[in-house]
Amino acid sequence: EVQLVESGGGLVQPGGSLRLSCAASGFTFSGYSMNWVRQAPGRGLEWVSYISTTGSAIYYADSVKGRFTGSRDNAKNSLFLQMNSLRAEDTAVYYCARFRAKSGEGYYMDVWGKGTSVAVSS
Amino acid sequence: EIVLTQSPGTLSLSPGERATLSCRASQSVSSTYLTWYQQKPGQAPRLLIYGASSRATGIPDRFSGSGSGTDFTLTISGLEPEDFAVYYCQQYGSSLFTFGPGTKVDIK
Secondary structure (H helix, E strand, O other): OOEEEEEOOEEEOOOOOEEEEEEEEOOOHHHOEEEEEEEOOOOOEEEEEEEOOOOOOEEEOOOOOOOEEEEEEHHHOEEEEEEOOOOHHHOEEEEEEEEEEEOOOEEEEEEEOOOEEEEEOO | OOOEEEEOOEEEEOOOOOEEEEEEEEEEEOHHHEEEEEEOOOOOOEEEEEOOOEEOOOOOOOEEEEEEEEEEEEEEOOOOHHHOOEEEEEEEEOOEEEEOOOEEEEEO
16 A cells, blocks of 8 residues: 655744654655645645655755755655754644656646644744 | 635535636646645545546546646536535646645535
8 A cells, every 4th residue: 555654743842843754655665756745724735845756856945945854765765854943833734745747647746644743832 | 936826715515516616827837737636624635636637546537627827627516525625726837836725615
């Protein structure tokens, strides 16, 4: 079964750090680019970060640029998001999602984890 | 940055009715790059439609997508009880990914 499982969320004070993980199974992880997407309480979806198959290309939303760092370990089928200088507005459920790019057909996120909750509060 | 606007914000319908959801982009979007997701409370988003009109695996044929350029539509031909949810459009482009604010389809 194709599966993504996030972990590492929790309660952290403003200015603090957290490292999220996403464990992939059931597919060849190294063959797919991955994304982090977050959802603040009662709000819509916000893309956070993209990482290519090898990790050579990583992109961030402006709202997290300079504070969050994405990485992956293909040998361990794992995706990571290091979050530093956290703010109250980073409070959200963080999802990892597999990216499919089919030229001429579509570019989309087809598999999502259940998410891990991050709360930034004093 | 391409901004996506979805309308209406909330759509109140009865089971069996037809739902028509709109997604409008601030600039032209290639159909290949337009995706629709469904999200139910407490659950992760679920891929519905990719490439503006292709149904994802396992998605019933009552869901259909159409449109081009700046105007895209998700249609649910006859609402089933499990279809009451929030629907998001999303585009992939130069700013990577942007999502629309969502349309909530609730029971009238």
